[in-house]
Amino acid sequence: MVKRRVRRGRKPLATLTPEEDRIWSKYFEFYVDDYGASDDEAGHLAWRDLVSEFPRLKRYRGAKP
Numbered sequence: 001m002v003k004r005r006v007r008r009g010r011k012p013l014a015t016l017t018p019e020e021d022r023i024w025s026k027y028f029e030f031y032v033d034d035y036g037a038s039d040d041e042a043g044h045l046a047w048r049d050l051v052s053e054f055p056r057l058k059r060y061r062g063a064k065p
Contacts, residue, residue, distance in 0.1 A: 020057075
């Protein structure tokens with residue numbers, strides 16, 4: 001019997017649906033404008049909020065540009 005290698009490492013990037021992309025943009029704008037976060041921090045926080053709203057994104061580390 002052949003053992004399969006389990007690929008370990010970084011999670012892949014997600015391709016967002018138009019709705020997910022629109023919502024991510026709103027979260028990002030909120031964190032930059034109202035919260036005063038840097039772009040990197042706002043991106044991280046927006047991704048966190050998006051994952052909580054769309055559970056399918058839990059298996060990804062972020063979105064494709």
